[in-house]
Amino acid sequence: GNSVTQMEGPVTLSEEAFLTINCTYTATGYPSLFWYVQYPGEGLQLLLKATKADDKGSNKGFEATYRKETTSFHLEKGSVQVSDSAVYFCALRGSGNTPLVFGKGTRLSVIA
């Protein structure tokens, strides 16, 4: 079945540091890939997505590229801010009206 593996946290960075959160997936066919973010006390929010190979999703300075050859969708940001502190989830969706499959989440803490 489909699955997502993402790096375990927590990740602690200083403000303006470079962020990478690794995500790899296993899926049949051609899944869509997502990054969701959960800020403290809030629900999940879509951060970015990519629906086909080589697509790059981007939002709020975050980027992730759908790499089919390495089955990866790593999340990057060049300069993190304290306000980026949250839990980040990598997820995939197969074809049709199917639910999302999530990774375990990575907690990011950015300190000033």
Added chain:
Amino acid sequence: GAVVSQHPSWVICKSGTSVKIECRSLDFQATTMFWYRQFPKQSLMLMATSNEGSKATYEQGVEKDKFLINHASLTLSTLTVTSAHPEDSSFYICSARVTGLGYTFGSGTRLTVV
């Protein structure tokens, strides 16, 4: 748009009692609602998929008699944890897929059974 309102956001209940969690789609019709639970430091695990007007489909290992799901209308889906036990303590979250907009999530319910 495409907001799912989930209530309550947190609840503490005694062992043996039942707890109902509601998810309402405020500005769209949710034909399908997905219910997840999340244990500390774990991923969101799909529990069941509910379709309006029909029985929910449960994932393997999820007790359908314990986690009752009702999706009686296009704007309301409920999850009732029956005869709750401490091991049911978890974070429960609902999600609906909105045509053209992707997935939207409720804000989650943290259940603590004492």
